[in-house]
Amino acid sequence: MNSFILFLIIMSFTPGPNTIMAMLSGQNRGFKKSLPLNLGMAVGFSIIGIIIMLFAEQFGDNMKILFLMKILGSLYLSYLTYHVYYSKPAKNKMIILGFKNGLLVQLSNVKVYLYFITGLSAYSLTGKFGIMPYRLLVMVIMGSLGTLSWTLFGKLIENVYKRHYKIFNNVIAIFLIVSIIDLWR
Template sequence: MTSFILFIFIMSFTPGPNTIMAMLSGQNMGFKKSLPLNLGMAIGFSVIGIIIMFFATQVQGNQIILFLMKIIGSLYLGYLTYHVYNSKPSKNEMMILGFKNGLAVQLTNVKVYLYFITGLSAYSLTGQLGSMLSRLLLMIIMGSLGTLSWTLFGQLIENTYKKHYKIFNTVIAILLIISIIDLWR
């Protein structure tokens, strides 16, 4: 059970496309105005988790599905990279980070698919976490806490971001590019 908890904690709180976008939204819009983005991410996260719960074994072994997810995820991350790199700290520029974008970033986030495939199919647990539904709920809660934490972190560094936004945007764009490269490893 400890390895499962450690796995979901690490996967939920380490950088990925969703956490990077959550941080960027917190920097530009603040925590409260970033809640629609986080809600979109939580719903996308939940939808993926439920689907994977029913099809974990089939998806895990299907190279065609995984390849298509990588292509779609790479294209969407490329789109986000372009907008992040070119954005300025103004509310008009950051309107791209609403509910629909939160949902879209999760639905195209291969890290989320791998998170659920691994967490729901690779761990055999006993007790309350022996139930796949219990593991799913814990994974959704932990994943949502991860993005909310990154949003809060983004808000905490908001003033620094506004002074040095080009450096931050460049670093975030590079991290998104690394995420794209990481998809293909």
């Protein structure tokens, strides 16, 4: 259970296409004007989650598919670890439009697919977390809280990140490595 919660926190609050867009929107437009973008992301998140939930049993029951997902997930998390570790603060600001942009970024976000495939099929949980719709709901809420928090603290995160990005990147890279190791337990 603890490893599942840690997985959700790391995947929901670490940088990815959606969190970076949310942060930039918060910086450029403020929290209130960024809500349509976040709503689009939440809808996209939900669509992907529901589709994967419908097939999660097939993923979980098929050891070959599960092994392949773990390999792909480990490779993607390694890719993220590398890029997070070596990344520097962005200098370009972009204009974020709204709902449609949020929806499209989620539907094309590999991190979201891996988030749901791993969270819904790789963990054997008991109690409420063993019930797929409940687990899906918790994952959607946690993912949405991640993007909302990056939006809310966009300007603050930008300033702190620019000053301390090496420390920030190192900590995130360590958490991503822990996630890779945890996938194989």
